[in-house]
Amino acid sequence: MMxxxxxxxxxxxxxxxxxxxxxxxxxxxxxxNLKRVSKRVLNMAEDACCMVTDYMS
Incomplete structure (x- = not known):
């Protein structure tokens, strides 16, 4: 996983x-446009990370 x-x-x-x-x-x-899209992607990545860590614990 690491x-x-x-x-x-x-x-x-x-x-x-x-x-x-x-x-x-x-x-x-x-x-x-790139800054706006990057903020969206960052939020989606944070959400995905939180879901994975919640699933693992």
């Missing part, structure tokens, strides 16, 4: 690094 979390964290870090390099080159509308 390998799964390690993979998820690694993917999140790589995704944030790529976004940090690409985001300044995009226009304002695209930046707003």
């Amino acid at each position: 390998k799964v979390f390690r993979g998820m964290v690694t993917g999140a870090i790589v995704g944030m690094a790529v976004t940090a390099m690409i985001l300044p080159q995009l226009d304002k509308k695209t930046q707003r």
Whole structure:
């Protein structure tokens, strides 16, 4: 189970690094859309994490 979390964290870090390099080159509308979508994805990931930890305990 620890390998799964390690993979998820690694993917999140790589995704944030790529976004940090690409985001300044995009226009304002695209930046707003990406930020809005990233907030949704983060909330969905938190919900999924909570469900998994509740299921495991």
